[in-house]
Amino acid sequence: MAERDAAEATMSHQAPERSSIPSGDNTVWADISPLLDAACKELGDGEMIHGENFNLFAAMSALEIMDPKMDSGIVSKYCSLDEAIEDGAAPVPLSHDKTIDVQSIIDIMDHLLACEATWHSGHSLAQTVFSCIYLLRLDRTSSHAILHSYCRVIRATCKAVVSVVSDARTHEEEDLFSMTYGLPLDGDGDEKCLSFLNAVEETICRQLRACKAPSSKKRVLEDIEPLQHNLDLEEGFCKALLCRLRFRKHFFHTLACMRRPQGRGFEMARKHIASCILELESILKSAEFLRFGVCGTCEDGIEDKTTASGHTPIGFDASLNSRSAAPTPPRAIKILSWKRAVEYFVKLLHDLDVICSYSLDPSLEGVLRFVVQFQKSKPDLVARAHLQVLLVQDGKLYGRYPIFAVITKASALPEFTKNHDIQKSECFMQLGQLVINMLKILCTNAAWQRRKLGKILQDWRVIYVQLELALRNEVGEVSSNMDDEKMSVKILRHVLNWVEEQTYWIASRFLMLGFELDLYSPSEYCMVYWYLYVVLIKLAEKTHFRMAVSNEPIKRKGKKKKDSLKDVAKESRVHPAILFLQCHMCLAEGLTMMLAALRNDLMVLQSQNPFNTEQERFLQHFELLQKACIPDHISYPSFKESTSYARLSVSIL
Amino acid sequence: MEQKVETTETLVESSAGSDTKGSNHISRVRKLLCRRMLVGIKDGRFFLGSFHCIDKQGNIILQDAVEYRSTRRTSPSPMEQRCLGIILIPSSCRTSCHVDCSIDEQLSLLKVDQ
Numbered sequence: 001m002a003e004r005d006a007a008e009a010t011m012s013h014q015a016p017e018r019s020s021i022p023s024g025d026n027t028v029w030a031d032i033s034p035l036l037d038a039a040c041k042e043l044g045d046g047e048m049i050h051g052e053n054f055n056l057f058a059a060m061s062a063l064e065i066m067d068p069k070m071d072s073g074i075v076s077k078y079c080s081l082d083e084a085i086e087d088g089a090a091p092v093p094l095s096h097d098k099t100i101d102v103q104s105i106i107d108i109m110d111h112l113l114a115c116e117a118t119w120h121s122g123h124s125l126a127q128t129v130f131s132c133i134y135l136l137r138l139d140r141t142s143s144h145a146i147l148h149s150y151c152r153v154i155r156a157t158c159k160a161v162v163s164v165v166s167d168a169r170t171h172e173e174e175d176l177f178s179m180t181y182g183l184p185l186d187g188d189g190d191e192k193c194l195s196f197l198n199a200v201e202e203t204i205c206r207q208l209r210a211c212k213a214p215s216s217k218k219r220v221l222e223d224i225e226p227l228q229h230n231l232d233l234e235e236g237f238c239k240a241l242l243c244r245l246r247f248r249k250h251f252f253h254t255l256a257c258m259r260r261p262q263g264r265g266f267e268m269a270r271k272h273i274a275s276c277i278l279e280l281e282s283i284l285k286s287a288e289f290l291r292f293g294v295c296g297t298c299e300d301g302i303e304d305k306t307t308a309s310g311h312t313p314i315g316f317d318a319s320l321n322s323r324s325a326a327p328t329p330p331r332a333i334k335i336l337s338w339k340r341a342v343e344y345f346v347k348l349l350h351d352l353d354v355i356c357s358y359s360l361d362p363s364l365e366g367v368l369r370f371v372v373q374f375q376k377s378k379p380d381l382v383a384r385a386h387l388q389v390l391l392v393q394d395g396k397l398y399g400r401y402p403i404f405a406v407i408t409k410a411s412a413l414p415e416f417t418k419n420h421d422i423q424k425s426e427c428f429m430q431l432g433q434l435v436i437n438m439l440k441i442l443c444t445n446a447a448w449q450r451r452k453l454g455k456i457l458q459d460w461r462v463i464y465v466q467l468e469l470a471l472r473n474e475v476g477e478v479s480s481n482m483d484d485e486k487m488s489v490k491i492l493r494h495v496l497n498w499v500e501e502q503t504y505w506i507a508s509r510f511l512m513l514g515f516e517l518d519l520y521s522p523s524e525y526c527m528v529y530w531y532l533y534v535v536l537i538k539l540a541e542k543t544h545f546r547m548a549v550s551n552e553p554i555k556r557k558g559k560k561k562k563d564s565l566k567d568v569a570k571e572s573r574v575h576p577a578i579l580f581l582q583c584h585m586c587l588a589e590g591l592t593m594m595l596a597a598l599r600n601d602l603m604v605l606q607s608q609n610p611f612n613t614e615q616e617r618f619l620q621h622f623e624l625l626q627k628a629c630i631p632d633h634i635s636y637p638s639f640k641e642s643t644s645y646a647r648l649s650v651s652i653l
Numbered sequence: 654m655e656q657k658v659e660t661t662e663t664l665v666e667s668s669a670g671s672d673t674k675g676s677n678h679i680s681r682v683r684k685l686l687c688r689r690m691l692v693g694i695k696d697g698r699f700f701l702g703s704f705h706c707i708d709k710q711g712n713i714i715l716q717d718a719v720e721y722r723s724t725r726r727t728s729p730s731p732m733e734q735r736c737l738g739i740i741l742i743p744s745s746c747r748t749s750c751h752v753d754c755s756i757d758e759q760l761s762l763l764k765v766d767q
Contacts, residue, residue, distance in 0.1 A: 021691060021699055021721050021732065029691060029751035030759040032682075036707065036750060038765050039678040043709040049679060050706040051686045059706065062714055062741040065694060073720055073735070075696040080724040080733065 072322045072330035081136055081320050090133035090315035093144050098228035102237050104314055105147055106290065108134070109244045110307040110338050111316060112154055117341035120161075120348070120382050123333050124176045129158055130183050131318040138187065145203075146241065149196035153248045156190040160255045161382060168385035168443070177381060183321075194249060201245050208238035236289040240308075243282035250275040251345075254352065258386055262399045266356040273353045280342055280349075283308070287338075304337050344380075351383035355390060360398050364410040364435075365577075367391065368505070371442045381445075388443035392436055403432040411498035412550035413491060422488050427466050431499070434459055438506070450513040453506050454624040460503040461628040467496050494549065501542035507535045507630045520621070523607040526595035527618055530639050531625070533588035538631045540581040547575050596646035678765070682707065685752055685762075690715060692742050693749035698722045700742060704752070711744030 023029050039049065048054075063070045078084040094104040112132060119128040134141050134151055141148040162185065166178045187193075210224045211234040226234055227241070254272040257265030287308040302310045322330050336344065354377070358370055374387065393399030397406050405418035407428075422428055434456065441452040471492040511532045514520055520528050574582075598604045607614045618636045619626070626634075690704040692713060699722075702715030718740045724730045754762060 021701060023753045024689070027753050027755055028759055030754050030762045031749070032685065032752050032762055033750045034765045035678060035762060036682060036711065039682040040707065040709055040711050042676075042679055045709060048706055048708045049682050049686070051683075054706055059714055059739070059741075062739045063737060064741045064743065065700065066696070066743065066746045073698065073722065075698060075722065075726075079697075079722060079726050083725050086725075 068330070068332075070330075074319075076319050078317065078320060081133065084133060084317055084320060085137065085140070089317060090137075090140075092134075092140055092147070094147070094314060099230050099233065099237075102228045102241070103290075103309065103311070105144075105150075106237070106240055106244070107307040107309055107311050107313040108132070108147070108315060109150060110309075111313040111335075112150075113345070114306040114335050114338050114341040116154075116158075117344040118333065118336045119158075119177070120344065120380060121336065122176060122381070124179050125158065125162070125185075126179070126181075126183060126321040127318050127333055128335065129154065130321055131316050133315045133317060133320070136184060136320070138184070145196075145200050146245075149193065149200045150245065150248065152187065152190055152193035153197055153252055155185065155187050156193045157248070157252050157255065159185045159187075159190070160252070160259070164255070164259065164389055165381065165385045168388040168440075194252060197245060197249055201242065201249070204238050204241055204245070208235065208242065211235050211238065233293065236286070236293050239282070240286040240290060243279045243286060247276055247279035247283060250279060254349075258352065258356065259389075261393060263356075263358075263360055263390060266358075270353060270356045273349050273356065276349050277346060280346055284342055303339065306335050306338050306341075308338055348380060348383055351377065351379040352386060355383065355387050358390075360400075362397070362401055362406070362409070364397075364406050367397070367439070368442070371439075372509070375442070375446070375449075378446075384443045384445070388440055391439050391443065395432075395436065397439075403435055404428060407431065407435065407495060407498070408491070410502075411491075411494040412546050413494050417487065417491055420487060420491060422491055425470070427463065427470055431463050431467070431495070434463060438502075446513055446516055450510060450517060450519075453510045453513070457503065457506060457510070457624055457628040457630060460499065460506065461630070464496065464499050464503065467492060467499060471496060494546075497542055497545050497549075501539060501546060503628075503630060504535055504539035504542060507625055508532065508539060510625070511535065514621075523605045523609075524617060524621065526592055526599065526605070526643060527614075527639055528621065529588050529592040529595065530642060531622055531634070533585060533592055534631055534634055535625075536581060536585045536588055540578060540585060543581060544575075544578050547578065592643065593646045596643035597648045600644065600646055601648045681762075689753040691749075691751045691753070692747055694742065694746045695748055696746075697726065700737075700740060702740065705739070711747070713742045713744070713747065713750070715740050715742065 043049070065071050066074060068074060078087065078089070084090070093101050094108075095101040112129060115128040115131065119125055130136060132151075134147060135155060138148070138151050138155065141151055162178050162180060204227060206224050207227045211226065211231065227237055228234065250272045254269050254276060257269035257272060259265070290307075290309040291302065305311075307313055318333075351374075354374060361367060361370065371387070371391075379387075390398060396402050402418070404423035408417045408420075409415075423432075438456065441449055441456070444452065471489065474489050474492060511528060514528065595605060599606055607617065609617070612620075615636045618639065685704055687703050687705075690702060690713070692700045692715065694700070698720055700715060700718050700720055702718030704713070705716045706714040716739050718737045719734050720737055721732045721734050723732055752762065
């Protein structure tokens with residue numbers, strides 16, 4: 001009896017919360033803490049109570065509750081978004097003092113910029129931009145015009161950027177970027193966000209004019225309520241707000257223009273990009289006013305702050321979203337400093353500008369050259385996603401040129417071949433897919449790119465073999481339409497050569513990226529340059545063959561007919577593309593020999609690894625190339641043979 | 654590990670003669686394995702899952718756990734829930750532990766031999 005009373009007492013103590021967690025039908029919750037304690041006392045050291053299905057290894061993957069690295073639901077300050085709002089974590093308006101209200105909203109704008117840059121750099125939206133309580137409940141801000149319009153444009157911008165990156169599917173090491181579970185990204189009427197912004201901009205412009213006007217005119221413009229009440233600070237605040245609002249406007253326009261298919265909006269986008277950069281400069285300049293002009297004090301340690309003024313913004317809490325962030329373990333992230341964020345956007349805009357200035361070269365060679373050059377500036381994910389979406393649209397180059405046409409042009413075939421039926425064959429469909437994949441891979445980050453390029457070498461080899469087979473069949477068959485057969489044979493021959501050329505190009509990119517990624521130790525440079533040299537020999541061979549069978553004459557600029565003698569001489573010279581490759585070859589060969597000579601004569605740069613031999617390292621580095629026989633008959637012994645007699649002494653030459 | 658389990662059982666069996674209370678508590682807890690267990694922790698959250706394992710320190714592993722959390726700290730309010738999978742609840746943060754059972758069984762579970 002007493003036990004039952006005690007039991008009920010235990011139960012009712014917990015009742016308010018637990019009663020909302022139902023037990024089964026006709027069952028109750030029984031407190032077993034005393035029983036557990038007693039059982040645990042009787043267990044021996046290291047003993048556990050578990051069933052037959054218990055597996056220690058599987059149990060190790062259990063999330064530990066209350067461990068900040070594993071438990072994303074730890075209740076810190078607020079249990080929920082509503083609680084935070086009720087507690088006044090995100091007041092609207094931000095302050096009843098208009099000056100503080102304006103100051104605070106500028107801080108929020110700056111912090112959001114820093115969050116956005118942090119998001120772009122590879123973190124989740126939930127922990128960055130959407131740590132803003134105002135954004136999570138946008139409707140609450142409708143009474144505050146500036147805050148409301150700014151939040152709307154941020155939401156619309158984020159949505160646009162997520163859309164581009166998702167379309168491109170530019171895989172990065174961690175696909176955190178486009179995770180938007182449970183985040184309110186879809187806003188009704190966000191397309192009109194710019195009209196809200198324009199209205200707000202207009203008002204602030206008038207307020208700026210009013211405060212700058214000499215006092216006699218002021219009486220006339222008295223009907224404009226000032227932005228805030230401290231007249232000395234009015235001009236500074238108006239300007240600070242204006243450049244921030246205008247930046248967002250132009251940035252949103254840039255994204256919208258760049259999304260237009262086939263690069264139609266690029267010219268317009270460039271204008272907006274230029275405006276963005278100007279506004280960013282103004283934003284940077286406003287920092288001095290916001291830091292010193294307002295409170296007259298100088299804050300040290302401003303470098304790390306996420307706002308221009310150095311103050312902490314109100315209305316942000318990253319933990320509120322942690323539960324909806326992702327099933328991955330929580331991670332503490334550091335929001336970029338405001339200065340770094342501005343620098344990030346300047347770079348992003350420059351990269352986008354390069355894309356917008358691209359001439360949409362219909363030749364594949366031109367595309368590859370452009371992409372390789374663009375990647376040298378180490379563009380970030382958002383810029384690269386835009387490039388990929390431009391290059392590959394609806395399975396066509398720029399959404400304009402069908403892939404088969406691109407291939408025939410690259411293979412130096414006459415233009416009418418682009419309509420040939422052979423494009424419908426299995427081989428050519430696959431080849432088209434390979435080309436599209438290659439273009440997409442070239443837009444990814446260096447590490448991912450190298451990995452994927454290594455993998456596709458095998459695919460390109462396979463397609464070569466298949467095309468070779470097709471050619472043999474075509475040549476063997478006697479078709480009723482002799483012209484058609486001749487054409488398909490010609491197409492196959494040209495494309496075969498081009499596929500080889502392209503394969504060697506991919507191999508050379510694979511090797512070169514290894515340098516960019518610091519994958520080779522100095523003792524391995526010799527073998528890498530040697531391999532590069534043999535690949536380049538083949539590449540030059542194939543390129544030369546393509547040029548030789550090309551029907552197009554080498555283009556001359558502005559030469560008239562009467563210079564015909566000179567022209568003839570010029571035509572017999574080597575094509576610039578071949579010359580360039582030959583330069584590369586010579587460089588690679590020279591470096592190989594120099595490094596080999598240094599090793600042979602002076603014993604420098606020797607492999608000192610006790611774990612594996614030079615041959616093993618050779619095989620490790622070039623495994624993917626060797627598997628795909630790129631090039632054929634190349635092996636470690638041939639490397640040794642080529643380099644063992646290299647000497648520094650000039651007399652050998 | 655299988656051997657370890659058997660040794661444990663033989664240990665318990667062999668000590669059964671000398672210490673009836675020990676094997677009684679442990680075997681009763683063993684009978685609760687795979688039952689629905691509700692664990693409350695310090696910050697006010699509750700976890701409902703299948704009882705999978707407990708060690709000498711009192712750390713509990715639950716399978717297919719669901720986290721329950723109140724949306725307001727102070728006043729009573731609806732609970733939010735989400736699924737977590739397999740979790741480990743350290744004994745240091747555990748404040749309560751209940752098992753889903755029939756009313757008849759409840760009495761026997763509350764009984765602890767002294």
